[in-house]
Amino acid sequence: MHMPNYYQHYSPGRIVAGYGALDKIPSIMERLGCRTAMVVTDKGVVGAGLITCVQQAFEGTSCTIAHVFDEAPPDSSNIASNKLARLFEQYGCDLFLAVGGGSSIDTAKAANIVISEKTDDLLKIQGAENIEADLLPVIAVPTTAGTGSEATKAAVIFNEEKKVKMLFSADQLCPTVAVLDPRMTATAPPKITAATGLDALTHAIEASINLQKNPIEDAFAKAAIELIAKYLVRATENGATDMEARYGMANAALFAGIAFSNSTVGVVHSLAHACGAVCHVPHGMANGILLPWCLEFNLPRVAAHIAELAGPLGAEPGGNDPVERAGRTIRLVRELGERLHRLCGLPLRLRDAGVTEQNLPHIVEVALNDGCLIYNPLDVTRNDALRLLRNAF
Amino acid sequence: MQLPDSYEHHHPTKIIAGQRAVSNLPFEAGRFGAKKPLIVLDEEMGRTGFIHLLEQAFADCGQKSGGVFFSGERATAAGAGEAAEFFRRSGCDCFIAVGGGAVMDGAKAAAMAVALEGAEFPSDRRFSMKLPKIIAVPVTYAPGYQVTNLAELFDEEKNRPLHYFSENFIPCMAVLDPKATLKASGAAKAAFALEALARGLEAASGREANPIVVIYAKAAIGLVKNFLGPALNEKRSREADQALASASLYAGIAFSGCSGGIITGAAHGLKAVRGIEAGMAAAVLLTRGLDFVAREMRAPAAELVAVRESLSLVRGIPGLPRGLREAGVAREQLEKIAEVAQAGPFLPEDRAREVFTLLEEAF
Amino acid sequence: MLELTLVEKSMLFARGFKAWRRIESMAKRLYMAIALRVFGAAFDAVSSISAECERELADWEEGRRFALGVEPKGPCITLEKKGRRIRMIGTGLKDPHLSILFKNLDSAVMVFTTYMGVVQATVENRALIKGDNGRAMEVIRILDIIMIYLLPGFILKKNFRTVPGFTRSQYLVMLRIYAALIPALVRTFF
Numbered sequence: 001m002h003m004p005n006y007y008q009h010y011s012p013g014r015i016v017a018g019y020g021a022l023d024k025i026p027s028i029m030e031r032l033g034c035r036t037a038m039v040v041t042d043k044g045v046v047g048a049g050l051i052t053c054v055q056q057a058f059e060g061t062s063c064t065i066a067h068v069f070d071e072a073p074p075d076s077s078n079i080a081s082n083k084l085a086r087l088f089e090q091y092g093c094d095l096f097l098a099v100g101g102g103s104s105i106d107t108a109k110a111a112n113i114v115i116s117e118k119t120d121d122l123l124k125i126q127g128a129e130n131i132e133a134d135l136l137p138v139i140a141v142p143t144t145a146g147t148g149s150e151a152t153k154a155a156v157i158f159n160e161e162k163k164v165k166m167l168f169s170a171d172q173l174c175p176t177v178a179v180l181d182p183r184m185t186a187t188a189p190p191k192i193t194a195a196t197g198l199d200a201l202t203h204a205i206e207a208s209i210n211l212q213k214n215p216i217e218d219a220f221a222k223a224a225i226e227l228i229a230k231y232l233v234r235a236t237e238n239g240a241t242d243m244e245a246r247y248g249m250a251n252a253a254l255f256a257g258i259a260f261s262n263s264t265v266g267v268v269h270s271l272a273h274a275c276g277a278v279c280h281v282p283h284g285m286a287n288g289i290l291l292p293w294c295l296e297f298n299l300p301r302v303a304a305h306i307a308e309l310a311g312p313l314g315a316e317p318g319g320n321d322p323v324e325r326a327g328r329t330i331r332l333v334r335e336l337g338e339r340l341h342r343l344c345g346l347p348l349r350l351r352d353a354g355v356t357e358q359n360l361p362h363i364v365e366v367a368l369n370d371g372c373l374i375y376n377p378l379d380v381t382r383n384d385a386l387r388l389l390r391n392a393f
Numbered sequence: 394m395q396l397p398d399s400y401e402h403h404h405p406t407k408i409i410a411g412q413r414a415v416s417n418l419p420f421e422a423g424r425f426g427a428k429k430p431l432i433v434l435d436e437e438m439g440r441t442g443f444i445h446l447l448e449q450a451f452a453d454c455g456q457k458s459g460g461v462f463f464s465g466e467r468a469t470a471a472g473a474g475e476a477a478e479f480f481r482r483s484g485c486d487c488f489i490a491v492g493g494g495a496v497m498d499g500a501k502a503a504a505m506a507v508a509l510e511g512a513e514f515p516s517d518r519r520f521s522m523k524l525p526k527i528i529a530v531p532v533t534y535a536p537g538y539q540v541t542n543l544a545e546l547f548d549e550e551k552n553r554p555l556h557y558f559s560e561n562f563i564p565c566m567a568v569l570d571p572k573a574t575l576k577a578s579g580a581a582k583a584a585f586a587l588e589a590l591a592r593g594l595e596a597a598s599g600r601e602a603n604p605i606v607v608i609y610a611k612a613a614i615g616l617v618k619n620f621l622g623p624a625l626n627e628k629r630s631r632e633a634d635q636a637l638a639s640a641s642l643y644a645g646i647a648f649s650g651c652s653g654g655i656i657t658g659a660a661h662g663l664k665a666v667r668g669i670e671a672g673m674a675a676a677v678l679l680t681r682g683l684d685f686v687a688r689e690m691r692a693p694a695a696e697l698v699a700v701r702e703s704l705s706l707v708r709g710i711p712g713l714p715r716g717l718r719e720a721g722v723a724r725e726q727l728e729k730i731a732e733v734a735q736a737g738p739f740l741p742e743d744r745a746r747e748v749f750t751l752l753e754e755a756f
Numbered sequence: 757m758l759e760l761t762l763v764e765k766s767m768l769f770a771r772g773f774k775a776w777r778r779i780e781s782m783a784k785r786l787y788m789a790i791a792l793r794v795f796g797a798a799f800d801a802v803s804s805i806s807a808e809c810e811r812e813l814a815d816w817e818e819g820r821r822f823a824l825g826v827e828p829k830g831p832c833i834t835l836e837k838k839g840r841r842i843r844m845i846g847t848g849l850k851d852p853h854l855s856i857l858f859k860n861l862d863s864a865v866m867v868f869t870t871y872m873g874v875v876q877a878t879v880e881n882r883a884l885i886k887g888d889n890g891r892a893m894e895v896i897r898i899l900d901i902i903m904i905y906l907l908p909g910f911i912l913k914k915n916f917r918t919v920p921g922f923t924r925s926q927y928l929v930m931l932r933i934y935a936a937l938i939p940a941l942v943r944t945f946f
Contacts, residue, residue, distance in 0.1 A: 003636045006880040011404075013405075015402045017396075018399020129424075130887075134426070218612070219609070227394060227396075255608070370893070375879060379916075416863065417860055423828075454860065
């Protein structure tokens with residue numbers, strides 16, 4: 001077990017989990033002293049009928065949904081969040097109820113900043129720990145099990161005028177309540193289930209090997225990895241029929257979210273963010289492809305940390321050599337990726353995910369400016385990044 | 394990990410742990426809207442001069458603390474009223490409690506008194522009023538827990554402790570600074586670590602334990618297993634001291650999420666009847682009664698192995714009683730201790746029989 | 757009693773006096789004010805000579821400003837990209853696009869006495885960033901280049917994840933940087 005020189009851990013959100021957790025939302029709102037919710041979601045979630053479930057939970061209660069904002073874009077943007085903030089005030093709401101994947105939750109977080117910091121120019125507020133105002137309550141109901149956004153203190157918003165991504169990270173951004181109900185993730189198609197599951201796995205693994213590693217984040221990460229090893233294949237394979245697997249994955253994503261919200265991620269995420277920005281590779285998919293290669297890259301520095309993860313991933317106990325045991329971890333990660341590939345066609349190579357060889361140098365340049373790199377155990381130079389991408393290509 | 398069909402968890406303490414954590418306290422407190430703290434501490438911490446470190450941190454930011462209040466050995470309504478008066482008079486907006494469990498109880502009671510605005514302390518165990526922010530600076534190897542949802546107040550008239558539970562007792566922040574480590578004997582270190590183990594084990598195997606409580610408990614047990622050895626054997630290991638401080642903190646958090654258990658209950662009884670410090674009591678009970686406890690609790694196997702390994706490290710440490718008899722308890726008292734334990738706040742169900750058996754095992 | 761070294765004990769004793777606390781704070785502020793100006797000069801000297809720095813600066817738009825300093829209201833400098841170099845344009849926050857501010861004086865002093873590396877300080881959440889994260893990474897990379905040229909090897913070994921080997925021509929660059937640092941320092945302080 002590793003004890004760092006210094007660490008911080010903060011997970012202020014209330015967690016309400018269970019079969020039927022959705023029905024508790026109105027009573028949670030009452031406890032928070034709120035009455036009028038603004039639902040933030042996207043068209044896909046509405047189309048899947050999930051908002052109806054939420055609306056049913058409000059029937060016969062004193063709380064109401066004032067408006068359903070279903071325009072959260074796939075990449076949360078400043079325009080959407082500014083519009084949402086205006087509507088929020090227009091309808092006299094007192095709480096955001098974000099129902100969706102990472103982008104819906106991030107859109108709600110950004111609109112919350114706009115209202116609480118009384119600005120419509122988010123550029124001025126972006127940064128790390130740069131929010132001073134108290135924010136309004138946010139209840140997050142994830143419909144994918146992966147981003148962990150329901151428990152993180154970060155939001156990424158695309159600035160449509162300046163064409164840049166803005167990163168916000170501050171304690172206040174952590175949603176006030178995270179509601180995990182397996183009904184909400186049950187309808188996700190296999191490929192999305194697999195990709196978001198690998199995203200959660202990457203969060204957990206990177207949080208437990210990078211420079212901000214600490215004992216409590218380790219414990220959260222290992223719990224997440226254990227659940228993912230047990231349930232991800234089942235959730236992908238059985239879809240809506242296996243609620244236990246869905247519930248397990250929802251919890252895994254949350255634990256991984258808590259872990260990486262505090263101890264950040266590393267090179268896998270830097271490269272995956274860049275693949276997303278340059279070639280629009282879905283985030284979870286890119287993470288899944290890059291993870292084993294990046295683990296191999298970091299192995300010389302953190303073999304012992306990687307070795308610790310073999311157990312949670314399902315390896316039999318035994319073997320004292322950390323390098324050998326770390327190799328076992330990496331093999332298990334690869335095997336998981338391959339099984340998911342056979343199940344739902346999730347790509348194993350960047351070339352199958354829409355990346356061309358000509359894109360690689362551009363991806364490297366974008367990745368080098370990604371803040372996650374600083375937390376990686378090893379320094380990543382231009383050449384290292386290019387080599388990693390070529391390996392995964 | 395087994396997931397219950399439904400659970401709820403909320404423990405909003407920000408943990409700041411490590412080198413110069415105290416220097417960072419004013420900035421982080423500011424983010425909670427706390428600018429002028431009333432510092433609560435006991436006489437012993439007062440003598441160490443640790444408070445000057447805090448004062449320096451505030452001076453570096455151009456701020457000043459609202460003053461210092463010395464809490465007594467135990468929190469009382471009168472003391473809390475005095476502290477609340479001081480708090481109001483000096484225009485403070487938060488409490489910083491530096492020390493062990495007793496100091497924290499003092500701060501919690503004072504915060505209650507501030508909220509009550511002169512009204513009597515209620516008789517109800519649940520306390521739901523909003524309180525001023527509380528920041529904990531736990532001192533390593535000082536007895537007692539800081540980050541829990543429980544406060545103990547001593548009723549001087551009736552000569553008995555009162556217990557209050559509230560989510561609002563949970564400190565907004567816990568600051569673990571390596572400089573806040575007491576010089577401690579092997580026995581004191583062992584008691585500190587074993588109490589964390591006992592609470593961790595109870596939390597991980599409790600019936601209402603949610604997965605997050607289990608995560609904190611496992612982390613606490615893992616830290617004790619790995620760092621109790623170095624803490625006992627090396628002349629001075631800041632890493633091990635800090636690890637045990639974190640373990641104790643996690644155990645407190647895990648404990649807040651579950652209602653207690655037979656070890657905590659029995660330890661409470663031992664303290665009330667024989668005045669044995671809770672940590673020392675937990676250490677003795679765990680050392681001698683682990684087999685019984687394991688059977689009773691159905692604790693996770695991996696954690697049990699870790700607990701056994703840790704227990705083997707403390708065998709034969711001078712000053713650590715090998716059984717309750719050595720700790721000065723008479724056999725005739727066991728019945729009474731079990732009774733008091735059952736009446737205490739840690740055993741919501743009737744488990745006096747189990748507590749009695751545990752006490753006998755540990756005798 | 758607390759488990760402290762003799763030095764820590766004496767510091768604790770001294771801090772018991774209000775006057776000492778005030779003096780210590782002032783000394784830390786003064787040290788940071790000087791150290792930041794030295795770094796301001798170093799930005800100037802290194803950016804005008806080092807090829808690595810030039811490559812980094814190629815993508816920077818003209819007039820980009822960033823500030824380094826200490827919260828709250830502690831010493832602070834603002835720098836600006838002018839032509840091919842980075843110039844310090846003054847103390848305090850002068851409308852920067854990006855600020856990197858340490859949360860307290862102690863953390864800043866640890867970094868600027870090279871007791872702790874920039875990476876370690878970031879990992880330990882000792883600074884806050886106002887502005888674009890990517891730009892902060894660019895500034896940190898330049899800060900790394902400056903440290904690699906100016907600091908002795910044993911400190912680099914302690915504070916960097918990997919220390920790049922120096923070529924002969926880089927040693928020449930290093931000498932030129934030291935030479936350029938003197939006029940830059942004169943400009944910064946007077």
